[in-house]
Amino acid sequence: MPEIALIIHIILFATVIILMAVIYPIMGYSQGKQFKTILSNGKYNKVDWYKNSILWSWLPTLIIVPIVIISGQSFIKLGFRLPSAQINNVSPTFFYIALVLSAIYLLYNLYCMLSFRFNNRVREQHVQKTPLLIKSILPVTKQEKKMWTLLAITAGVTEELLYRGYLFFALFFLFKEIHPASVIALSTLLFAIGHIYQGKEVIKPALAGLFLCLVYYFTGSIYVVIILHIIQDLVAKDLLKND
Secondary structure, three states: OHHHHHHHHHHHHHHHHHHHHHHHHHHHHHHHHHHHHHOOOOOOOHHHHHHHHHHHHHHHHHHHHHHHHHOOOOHHHHOOOOOOOOOOOOOHHHHHHHHHHHHHHHHHHHHHHHHHHHOHHHHHHHHHHOOHHHHHHOOOOHHHHHHHHHHHHHHHHHHHHHHHHHHHHHHHHHOOOOOHHHHHHHHHHHHHHHOHHHHHHHHHHHHHHHHHHHHHHHHOOHHHHHHHHHHHHHHHHHOOOOO
16 A cells, blocks of 8 residues: 555656646746737736636646545645644744744735735836736736635645645655755745746746745745735735726
8 A cells, every 4th residue: 555655646746747847837838928919909808817727726736635635644744734843843943033034024915915005106116117917917907806816815725735735745755865955946946937927027936936935844834835825916916906
């Protein structure tokens, strides 16, 4: 039975790597080209695009997570546990630094959300700095903003489960001697590749991915990074107005 479980995990890991390193970048690049094409007439349904993104985000997650559980692992292995320095045997100092930085990042994003909603001057300054391609996918109408909220929640849960929860588990499970720095680097790289459709703006999700990797490793909890990821994505919800 252990050998069968190992084979299952090897196949699953290889599949996930192909998904993250090949399929996601190709899909993102294709969508980026489509956006550039349709920007000329400005006629496309963002709500439908958000719905499709939600569907394709949940689909692999709802396949991968059950396979991990059925193979004999637990949700705890995927990070469903309260933060603790003992999980990865990290220094209590680094553990508390990670918690403090998480709190600061959370408060900063909440501040940005409130600023975009109630301070038009601050919002317009950020709008001017936002690339056209990024602005083209952001919500404007009330219906789009409602669907964007669901998209942000979906991205926060599914991406953290795959890029942090699953990848960290699989790499430590399959490669016993792997160094944590290598796990963090690979997760960050794959997360950046998955956002390559953003062009030169990919540096921002890459840095965000690195930060979330560090927080996840030093706290050991998927709950922390899921919350940070959701709030981070919700910041863009009120960047654009109907006017």
